Amino acid sequence: MEPLLYISNLEKHIMDDFHLGPINLHLEPGTITALIGNNGSGKSTLLKTIMNLVKPDHGNIKIDNKFVHGENESWKPLVAYQPQTIIGWNAFTGEILKRLIAPLYPNWDERLFQKMIELFDVPLHKKFSKLSQGVQQKLNLALTVPRNAPLLILDEPTSFMDIPSKKLLIDLLVDWMEPGNRSILIASHQIDDIKKLSDYLFVLHNGKMLGHFEKEELTSTYARFWLNDSLSDTSIPGEVSREDRMIISDNPAETEAFLEAMSIKWSNRSSLELDDIITILLNNKKKMGGIQHGSHVNSGRP
Amino acid sequence: MELPIKISKDSREPIYHQIVNQFKALIAGGQLPTGTPLPSIRALSKDLEISIITTRRAYQDLEVQGFIKTLQGKGTFVAELADDLKQEVKVSSVHKIMENAINTAINYDYNLEQIKDIFLEILHTYPKGKGDN
Secondary structure: OOOOEEEEEEEEEEOOOEEEEEEEEEEOOOOEEEEEEOOOOOHHHHHHHHOOOOOOOEEEEEEOOEEOOOOOOOOHHHEEEEOOOOOOOOOOEHHHHHHHHHHHOOOOOHHHHHHHHHHHOOOOOOEHHHOOHHHHHHHHHHOOHHHOOOEEEEEOOOOOOOHHHHHHHHHHHHHHOOOOOOEEEEEOOOHHHHHHHOOEEEEEEOOEEEEEEEHHHHHHOOEEEEEOOOOOOOOOOOEEEEEOOEEEEOOHHHHHHHHHHOOOOEEEEEOOOHHHHHHHHHHOOOOOOOOOOOOOOOOOOO | OOOOOOOOOOOOOOHHHHHHHHHHHHHHOOOOOOOOEEOOHHHHHHHHOOOHHHHHHHHHHHHHOOOEEEEOOOEEEEOOOOHHHHHHHHHHHHHHHHHHHHHHHHHOOOOHHHHHHHHHHHHHHOOOOOOOO
């Protein structure tokens, strides 16, 4: 299938101290990818680059096979983007913002907009600046998702929202994906977004791409072993961390073969939760494996 | 609709396989009768907290094996099962559970004779009336 979003060898240098990339990423229609990274890893910069708000130094971005950084802007109606912070909306009410935005999108879904306003209980007559941060995010979502563009890009859309609203949004996005030809790229620190929504995880660390992982493949790459006895300093293949008799491995098959060969007994082997895996990925950048593009990048350099 | 499907991420059985087997048991056991609409791939992926890649693979397997059918634009439904297929699933699920139990006992160093005794003991204490047919 033709990717909806295609990023190749993207690089961007910002000031003296931040370098994003090289980034390679393909998003297929029908999939949801969570963009994950430490604070300051370049997630928002990457999303802005996709939206042509930041010019890259190298590399290409195509949306539905149309170059983003060119004269032709025919890709624009194909993306709906919700930035983390919005400039210029403060003086307007939700009602006015809707009247300004809706006509720009040929597939605007008025029913979905009304449904979201009702579900999230957003007052449309109040000025944007008078709304709490959580309600601003809700209104922002209601002004973004109903654009019904094939590619939906959300930059930490729920960071200020209450728990029930976050759950409502997950259900709403699940429904929104039903047509099967849409994609979502969502930068998020919310573990529920990652667990319940995402098919793929795209992980950034200090501007470097650590990998693009299919969720279950990533989960199956890690296991925790509880050994019957504590070990001396023997280093075990696959070992990424050890606490007394508990060992975490990023190559369970190799670890198990080694334990068997050395007749080291273990009482339990279990899988890791995604948040533990993300923590390991972001803390131990030395070992890594992306599954999709194969081009992993060394990291750990400042 | 939330289905009574539970996946274990610690199991060595691949997740898509666990889903396939549990659907088969629900369908052959009659809990999901012919024609029951099933959740979309995206909705089931959300409920089970897995990717659509895994769910799609499970649905494809179930469809190939004749347990479910997808009607374009309408969704996915439980298919009409031939009686011999139902029977086959019943036999194999019961066999599998017994095999698991025996494996567990062997891991605890019981021998076959002892396992047989345990089995008979449990059968003996089983409430009368249940399973008399």
